[in-house]
Amino acid sequence: NLCPYCDRKMPENPSTKLQQLLKHLEKKSTFAPRPSNSYGRKASLADFSLVCQQHVLETDMLSKAILEGWPLSVDFDGLATRVRQMKNDLKAILQDETARNSSFLWREVLVQINEHGMESIKGFAGRYELFHMVQPGYYGERGLAVIMEVLYSPLPSSLIEKHLDNIAPLDPQSFFKWVLAPEVALRLITTDRNLSGASGMQEGLKVMRASSSYGAAMFPDEYEDCDG
Ligand SMILES: [Zn+2]
Structure with a gap:
């Protein structure tokens, strides 16, 4: 599961915030499949940097959370x-x-x-x-x-x-x-x-x-x- 914009790995449990950012950006981007990513999309740097910052943060945090035993979801x-x-x-x-x-x-x-x-x-x-x-x-x-x-x-x-x-x-x-x-x-x-x-x-x-x-x-x- 790769990021459509930067081709880096996406977190397995993306937060609601990340999902919303992705959904929003989908409207402002165009489909641009490439060899490295068949779901690739194109958007302006200013637009996709927010999404990418968030997924990098979440990937880092999720690995820490798993290590520390913090819940990945809350009831x-x-x-x-x-x-x-x-x-x-x-x-x-x-x-x-x-x-x-x-x-x-x-x-x-x-x-x-x-x-x-x-x-x-x-x-x-x-x-x-x-x-x-x-x-x-x-x-x-x-x-x-x-x-x-x-x-x-x-x-x-x-x-x-x-x-x-x-x-x-x-x-x-x-x-x-x-x-x-x-x-x-x-x-x-x-x-x-x-x-x-x-x-x-x-x-x-x-x-x-x-x-x-x-x-x-x-x-x-x-x-x-x-x-x-
Ligand atoms: Zn990205």
Whole structure:
């Protein structure tokens, strides 16, 4: 299975994003079979470079994912149910100090604020330099979108408002972003990998951080509008 444009090998499980890029480019290219590639097509460099960048990235990432045991596909339909089942644990993180203090994500963001100030998690730095801290690992942006959507039902703002002292110095929005959402992803990953206990969480956190760029590339939330 070769790329119609550069004749290099295509990934075996192309992401939805890559499939859409290919589909879009098909309209802007012409059929140009050649000895090296009977499905060859021609397009301008500016057009096909996007496709080729993406498939090279995915090929590299897929071999890494296979090596590391990261999933090549995710059951996003079943994800909401898995998140809902964590309802009581998540409420405990909000309501109970012991549960909260056992959350790696909570402790980590507190250290960050103590050492670098509240400003460090807000604004430019918070969005870019510390981006890895809020990423859901191989679940990607699409997984994060499911997590965020489901989180609000067991943890409505009326409940959060009652426990503002517990989550200080974070505000509700930051608490979701920096603690609850990545906590859910971490728990999904530890379950996926049969890890348990504090050392399992620690190991899961490593997996989550290591697989974030893979997740972001493979499972983006919204694909760029390719039909425009
Ligand atoms: Zn290519």
